[in-house]
Amino acid sequence: MNFTRLLSTINYKKIPPSIFRSYSTMSIEKKLQSVFSKVDELKPVFIERLANAVAIPSVSGDESLRKEVFKMSEFLVKELESLGAYDIQVKPLGKQPPPVTDENLELPPIVLARVGKDETKKTIMIYGHYDVQPALKDDGWDTYPFKLVEVNDKLYGRGSTDDKGPVIAWLNVLQAHKELSLELPVNIIFCFEGMEESGSLGLEELVGREADKYFKGVDTCCISDNYWLGTKKPVLTYGLRGCNYYQIIVSGPGADLHSGIFGGVIHEPMTDLIRVMSQLVDVKGKILIPGIDEMVAPVTETEEKLYDDIEFDVNELNAASGSNTAIYQSKNDILMHRWRYPSLSLHGIEGAFSGGGAKTVIPAKVIGKFSIRTVPDIDSKKMDQYVFDYVNAKFKELGTPNSYKVELIHDGAYWKSDPFNDSFTAAKKATKVVWGVEPDLTREGGSIPITLTFEQQLKTNVLLLPLGKGDDGAHSINEKIDVKNYIEGAKTMAAYLHYYGEI
Ligand SMILES: C[C@H](N)C(=O)N[C@@H](Cc1c[nH]cn1)C(=O)O
Ligand SMILES: [Zn+2]
Ligand SMILES: [Zn+2]
Numbered sequence: 001m002n003f004t005r006l007l008s009t010i011n012y013k014k015i016p017p018s019i020f021r022s023y024s025t026m027s028i029e030k031k032l033q034s035v036f037s038k039v040d041e042l043k044p045v046f047i048e049r050l051a052n053a054v055a056i057p058s059v060s061g062d063e064s065l066r067k068e069v070f071k072m073s074e075f076l077v078k079e080l081e082s083l084g085a086y087d088i089q090v091k092p093l094g095k096q097p098p099p100v101t102d103e104n105l106e107l108p109p110i111v112l113a114r115v116g117k118d119e120t121k122k123t124i125m126i127y128g129h130y131d132v133q134p135a136l137k138d139d140g141w142d143t144y145p146f147k148l149v150e151v152n153d154k155l156y157g158r159g160s161t162d163d164k165g166p167v168i169a170w171l172n173v174l175q176a177h178k179e180l181s182l183e184l185p186v187n188i189i190f191c192f193e194g195m196e197e198s199g200s201l202g203l204e205e206l207v208g209r210e211a212d213k214y215f216k217g218v219d220t221c222c223i224s225d226n227y228w229l230g231t232k233k234p235v236l237t238y239g240l241r242g243c244n245y246y247q248i249i250v251s252g253p254g255a256d257l258h259s260g261i262f263g264g265v266i267h268e269p270m271t272d273l274i275r276v277m278s279q280l281v282d283v284k285g286k287i288l289i290p291g292i293d294e295m296v297a298p299v300t301e302t303e304e305k306l307y308d309d310i311e312f313d314v315n316e317l318n319a320a321s322g323s324n325t326a327i328y329q330s331k332n333d334i335l336m337h338r339w340r341y342p343s344l345s346l347h348g349i350e351g352a353f354s355g356g357g358a359k360t361v362i363p364a365k366v367i368g369k370f371s372i373r374t375v376p377d378i379d380s381k382k383m384d385q386y387v388f389d390y391v392n393a394k395f396k397e398l399g400t401p402n403s404y405k406v407e408l409i410h411d412g413a414y415w416k417s418d419p420f421n422d423s424f425t426a427a428k429k430a431t432k433v434v435w436g437v438e439p440d441l442t443r444e445g446g447s448i449p450i451t452l453t454f455e456q457q458l459k460t461n462v463l464l465l466p467l468g469k470g471d472d473g474a475h476s477i478n479e480k481i482d483v484k485n486y487i488e489g490a491k492t493m494a495a496y497l498h499y500y501g502e503i
C-alpha cells in the first residue's frame with residue numbers, strides 16, 4: 001500500500017476524546033512508550049516516506065538538476081501540510097551569486113513551518129537540508145543512487161543519512177504523535193534549506209531577516225545532520241569544522257588540442273594546474289600554505305583529557321574508509337586531526353579528460369577544486385588572502401603565459417559550543433532511554449555552514465543530534481542508513497522533545 005493510501009485509511013475523528021484527557025496525567029515515560037510503539041508500528045510507512053524523498057535527485061551542486069531541488073521543497077511542503085504544520089512559508093532566495101554557469105539560476109527556497117502554538121511551551125527550531133551530494137551509478141554504486149534499496153536492514157540511497165533520513169525522521173515524529181492524538185510537548189519551528197551541500201547560499205541573510213519575525217521566541221536549535229563517530233555508540237555533537245571551497249581556473253589554447261601536434265610545443269593548462277595544486281598540501285596532510293597553521297588555537301590540558309573517554313580506534317576509521325590508509329594510528333591523533341586541526345583536500349579538475357580509453361587531448365581550460373576545513377581560531381578572510389597570495393606566487397614561479405585565476409566559491413564558519421545546557425541534558429536522557437547508554441560527546445570533522453549563524457542571530461544554543469553511523473558513507477558511494485538508526489533515531493528525537501519540554 002502506498003503512503004498516501006495508508007494515511008487515508010486512518011480516521012482521526014474516530015479517536016475517542018478520552019484519549020486526550022488520559023495523556024495529560026501520564027508520565028513522560030508512559031507517553032514515550034506509546035510513541036515508541038507507534039513508531040515501530042509505522043516503520044513501513046516511514047521507510048516509504050524516505051524512499052519517496054530519495055527518489056527526487058535534489059543535487060544542489062548540479063545546475064541541471066536545480067528543478068529537482070525545487071521539487072524536493074514542494075514534497076516537504078506537502079508532507080508538512082498533511083502532518084498538521086501551519087504558517088508554512090516558502091521563502092525565495094533570489095538568484096545564485098557567481099561563480100555560476102547560468103546567471104539566472106534561482107536558489108532553492110527555504111521551507112519554514114510551525115507545529116504547535118502554545119505560549120506556555122518552549123520552542124525548538126529544527127534545521128535540516130533537503131539537497132544532496134551528486135551521485136551516479138557509474139561512480140561505483142551497487143544500486144541506482146536515487147532509489148532507496150533495503151539490504152540486510154540497511155537503507156541504501158543518496159541522502160539516506162545526509163540529510164533526508166534525519167529530516168524525514170522529524171516528520172515521522174510528527175506522524176506518530178498525530179496518530180496517537182498526543183500533543184507535542186514543545187512548539188516546533190522547522191527550517192529546511194536546499195543549498196547546504198553548496199555552502200548554504202542565501203540562508204544567513206534569511207536568518208538575519210527572520211530572527212525577530214519567524215524565528216522569534218526560539219529557545220534552542222536542534223540539527224540532525226552529522227553522524228556517530230563509530231558504529232556502536234550514539235553521540236551528541238558540540239563542534240563542527242568550517243569549510244572554505246576554492247577553484248583555480250587555468251586556460252590557454254583556443255580549443256582542446258591534439259597532443260601529437262601541440263604536445264611539447266605549447267604551455268599546457270593542465271600541467272600548470274597540477275604543478276600548483278600539488279604544492280597546496282603534502283602526502284601526510286600538512287597544509288603548505290604559510291600562515292594557516294599559525295592561526296590554530298593551541299591544545300589545552302583540559303581538552304587533551306576529553307579524548308580519553310571517547311570510544312574510537314583506528315580500526316573503526318579503516319572500516320569506515322574501506323581501507324588501511326590512515327595517516328595516524330592513535331585515537332588522539334585521529335580525533336584531533338578530524339576535529340581541531342585544519343585539513344586541505346583536493347576534489348577534482350573540471351574540464352580534464354576523465355573517461356575510459358586513451359584520448360590524446362590537451363584540455364584548453366581546466367578548473368581545479370579544493371577546500372580547506374577550518375577550526376578555531378582561523379580567521380576565514382585572512383586565510384582566503386593567504387590562499388590567493390600563495391597560489392598567485394606559485395603561478396608566477398611557473399612563468400607560464402596561460403591565464404589563471406583563483407577564487408572562493410563558498411565558505412562556512414566553524415562552530416564550537418558547550419555541551420552542558422538544557423538541550424544537551426534532554427538529548428542525553430533521550431539517548432539513554434532509547435539506546436540504553438550515555439552518548440559520547442564529540443565534535444564533527446564536517447561542516448554545517450549555518451550553525452554559528454543560528455547561535456549568534458537567534459541568541460540561543462545549538463545541539464547536534466546525529467542519527468546515522470560513522471560508516472554510513474555520506475558523500476560517498478553506497479550511502480546508507482541502518483533501519484535501526486532511522487527508527488530508533490526517530491524515537492530519540494521524540495524523547496528529546498519530551499525531555500526538553502519538561503525542563
Ligand atoms: C556534515 C554535513 N552533513 C555535511 O555533509 N556538510 C557539508 C557541507 C559543505 C560545505 N561545503 C560544501 N558542503 C560538508 O561538510 O562537506
Ligand atoms: Zn553532506
Ligand atoms: Zn548534511
